[in-house]
Amino acid sequence: MVKxxxxxxxxxxxxxxxxxxxxxxxxxxxRHISDTYGKEACGMAKSGLVALNExxxxxxxxxxxAGSVVGFYSFCSGG
Amino acid sequence: MRLPNYAYIxxxxxxxxxxxxxxxxxxxxMGGKILGAKLLYDLLPAGTDPLAPESIVIINTxxxxxxxxxSSSRFNMSFKNVLTGGIASANCGGRFxxxxxxxxxxxxxxxxxxPILSAIEIVDGAISIRDASAxxxxxSEETQEQWVRxxxxxxxxxxxxxxxxxxxxxxxxxxxxxxxxGAVLGAKNIKAIAAYGTQKAEVQNREKFDPYVKKWxxxxxxxxxxxxxxxxxxxxxxxxxxxASGVLPTRNFQKGRFEHHRHISGETFAEQxxxxxxxxxxxxxxxxxxxxxxxxxxxxxxxxxxxxFGSNIENHDLAWINEINYHADLLGMDTISLAGxxxxxxxxxxxxxADLGVSFGDKDNLLDVIEKIARREGIxxxxxxxxxxxxxxxxxxxxxIHAKGLELAxxxxxxxxGMGLGYATSNRGGCHLNGGYLALLESIGVLTLDKHTPKGxxxxxxxxxxxxxxxxxAGFCLFTTHTAVPAGLFKLGxxxxxxxxxxxxxxxxxxxxxxxxxxxxxxxxxxxxxxxPHSKAYGLMTGQRMTAGKFLQIxxxxxxxxxxxNLREGLTAVDDALPTRLxxxxxxxxxxxxxxxxxxxxxxxxxxxxxxxxxxxxxxxxKQLGVR
Numbered sequence: 006m007v008k009x010x011x012x013x014x015x016x017x018x019x020x021x022x023x024x025x026x027x028x029x030x031x032x033x034x035x036r037h038i039s040d041t042y043g044k045e046a047c048g049m050a051k052s053g054l055v056a057l058n059e060x061x062x063x064x065x066x067x068x069x070x071a072g073s074v075v076g077f078y079s080f081c082s083g084g
Numbered sequence: 085m086r087l088p089n090y091a092y093i094x095x096x097x098x099x100x101x102x103x104x105x106x107x108x109x110x111x112x113x114m115g116g117k118i119l120g121a122k123l124l125y126d127l128l129p130a131g132t133d134p135l136a137p138e139s140i141v142i143i144n145t146x147x148x149x150x151x152x153x154x155s156s157s158r159f160n161m162s163f164k165n166v167l168t169g170g171i172a173s174a175n176c177g178g179r180f181x182x183x184x185x186x187x188x189x190x191x192x193x194x195x196x197x198x199p200i201l202s203a204i205e206i207v208d209g210a211i212s213i214r215d216a217s218a219x220x221x222x223x224s225e226e227t228q229e230q231w232v233r234x235x236x237x238x239x240x241x242x243x244x245x246x247x248x249x250x251x252x253x254x255x256x257x258x259x260x261x262x263x264x265x266g267a268v269l270g271a272k273n274i275k276a277i278a279a280y281g282t283q284k285a286e287v288q289n290r291e292k293f294d295p296y297v298k299k300w301x302x303x304x305x306x307x308x309x310x311x312x313x314x315x316x317x318x319x320x321x322x323x324x325x326x327x328a329s330g331v332l333p334t335r336n337f338q339k340g341r342f343e344h345h346r347h348i349s350g351e352t353f354a355e356q357x358x359x360x361x362x363x364x365x366x367x368x369x370x371x372x373x374x375x376x377x378x379x380x381x382x383x384x385x386x387x388x389x390x391x392x393f394g395s396n397i398e399n400h401d402l403a404w405i406n407e408i409n410y411h412a413d414l415l416g417m418d419t420i421s422l423a424g425x426x427x428x429x430x431x432x433x434x435x436x437x438a439d440l441g442v443s444f445g446d447k448d449n450l451l452d453v454i455e456k457i458a459r460r461e462g463i464x465x466x467x468x469x470x471x472x473x474x475x476x477x478x479x480x481x482x483x484x485i486h487a488k489g490l491e492l493a494x495x496x497x498x499x500x501x502g503m504g505l506g507y508a509t510s511n512r513g514g515c516h517l518n519g520g521y522l523a524l525l526e527s528i529g530v531l532t533l534d535k536h537t538p539k540g541x542x543x544x545x546x547x548x549x550x551x552x553x554x555x556x557x558a559g560f561c562l563f564t565t566h567t568a569v570p571a572g573l574f575k576l577g578x579x580x581x582x583x584x585x586x587x588x589x590x591x592x593x594x595x596x597x598x599x600x601x602x603x604x605x606x607x608x609x610x611x612x613x614x615x616x617p618h619s620k621a622y623g624l625m626t627g628q629r630m631t632a633g634k635f636l637q638i639x640x641x642x643x644x645x646x647x648x649x650n651l652r653e654g655l656t657a658v659d660d661a662l663p664t665r666l667x668x669x670x671x672x673x674x675x676x677x678x679x680x681x682x683x684x685x686x687x688x689x690x691x692x693x694x695x696x697x698x699x700x701x702x703x704x705x706x707k708q709l710g711v712r
Contacts, residue, residue: 012324012349013316013351031579051580052574052575052576053577054325054328054578055579056328059328059345061325061330061527062579065579076324078324079313079317080309080313080325080530080574081309081317081322081350082319082322082563083386083388083516084319084517084563
């Protein structure tokens with residue numbers, strides 16, 4: 006099982022803060038979001054920052070070890 | 085063409101006279117920090133102590149200020165840096181700049197020292213100096229309350245009066261934070277400057293300017309960064325992405341990830357602490373957070389303060405961070421240098437090198453400690469001098485996290501090496517903005533340039549340093565540059581092949597970027613709304629023929645005059661450095677490249693800048709830029 010943790014606006018769109026799913030790759034996670042919450046939610050998830058066990062991932066084919074946490078965040082900037 | 089109106093105020097004699105700015109000076113150096121640096125270079129004798137009466141402080145605006153252009157209420161302070169001995173500029177939002185301009189002045193030059201604690205009043209073209217000794221010891225809020233609400237105010241708190249080396253100047257709830265802006269006013273016995281006026285900022289081509297501004301505001305509001313993320317989460321929205329990218333400074337920059345980051349994130353901020361968002365005059369971005377502290381609504385902490393008073397001292401109490409942020413503003417101290425200095429002192433304590441009454445994870449006494457720092461009480465007087473000074477006294481140079489003497493902002497550069505190069509070469513010291521802010525391209529943004537490679541970083545660093553220099557000097561907030569990353573890439577996301585292609589192409593562009601600086605301004609004889617919207621607005625407001633190329637060249641000129649100032653004051657290539665923790669010790673043991681390869685980047689950086697191997701601008705470069 007993999008834990009998905011939604012933050013910010015995406016959390017409001019999907020309606021849950023976190024959930025456990027079966028997934029082997031980041032691609033599987035996006036597929037789950039698209040199938041469960043629709044394309045808009047999936048688009049939002051893809052457009053933000055995705056972290057696997059608190060570390061940013063930049064490829065959809067990245068494998069997810071069992072028991073991992075995948076977090077979704079918005080991009081921001083500072084100054 | 086309207087030329088800027090400057091006043092020269094001799095505080096020792098109490099006299100005020102006009103200080104004419106020539107057309108040549110205006111067109112070459114624009115305003116704000118660039119014109120400020122040039123004036124300082126010309127007026128300040130080499131080797132002057134920044135806190136001596138002979139020192140000069142310039143407070144000025146850019147041409148955009150007060151025109152109604154987006155995010156253009158900012159003003160600048162230029163002076164000799166109290167922490168580094170080199171150039172200083174401190175930029176601030178809020179009302180003061182707008183009101184000073186409405187009162188008829190684009191800038192004031194302060195010289196000498198008032199015989200007693202004084203206040204300067206600028207009202208519709210008239211400048212007067214009056215006794216402010218009754219305000220001695222007042223905090224920044226109480227001091228500002230001495231004038232009616234709608235005036236623009238710039239004041240110092242007790243820290244400025246006591247010459248804390250990183251004291252800031254406060255305007256409303258905004259601060260001219262860095263480099264000791266409050267200390268230089270305190271050294272001149274100036275407690276406050278208040279301005280009120282009824283004049284309107286002049287715009288040469290109002291007919292074209294207004295529709296352009298409307299279009300630009302629409303563009304800012306439609307961009308994911310300036311239209312969505314910053315209004316929703318403020319800059320604290322960066323905490324999560326900085327943590328995931330390994331650039332969130334933790335335990336005095338020992339690490340780049342904090343296990344309790346969620347407690348101090350922008351999302352938590354928005355859900356649990358935010359009362360509303362707010363913004364500066366004429367700003368559509370509205371990044372400011374409003375929070376409750378002790379039953380009162382005040383400005384909340386920004387990313388730098390959250391990172392440095394949070395993860396960097398191992399604290400995850402966001403309500404407390406907002407509280408100490410408020411108190412630091414009341415006392416008038418820069419939260420970046422203050423928190424950075426405290427983190428260094430905590431590590432000194434941890435290593436048994438000095439006990440200055442502070443330790444990691446123990447925040448309970450810090451509200452009391454910062455009061456004592458502001459008043460330079462006992463041992464806390466040492467903490468009032470900053471990290472570099474402490475390291476010279478107690479040791480620990482290798483983990484005193486500053487560049488040239490100015491504490492680093494809240495981006496751990498070992499996972500954003502271009503940011504590291506920016507910190508090292510920034511003219512005012514460890515500043516992310518004067519450093520070019522490459523973290524946005526390398527680690528925390530939608531683009532994913534290889535964060536460890538030195539390739540392309542010198543070229544991109546120069547590009548963004550020059551751009552930010554020009555944008556700031558023109559009078560715009562630097563957040564307006566964040567739209568340079570196309571909105572379409574945010575829609576596609578960082579994993580999309582197009583986004584990855586753009587990231588690689590930017591690194592590849594290094595072969596084009598070096599010759600660019602020798603071919604300006606004719607190589608970019610156009611204005612680019614989606615990349616540099618500022619240049620066209622600048623042209624319309626001043627009546628000058630302005631292009632993106634000319635605009636960038638003014639930025640380059642500004643960076644070079646600042647460099648010349650630093651060289652004259654004794655800062656050299658040796659000072660383009662970072663503590664060895666960041667250059668020699670990998671942040672992640674299993675990622676040996678997680679260090680800042682400064683030695684590999686600096687020679688290329690100097691070459692791209694047209695400087696010699698010692699970091700000195702070559703005569704040919706100075707001639708090209710017209711720097712004399």
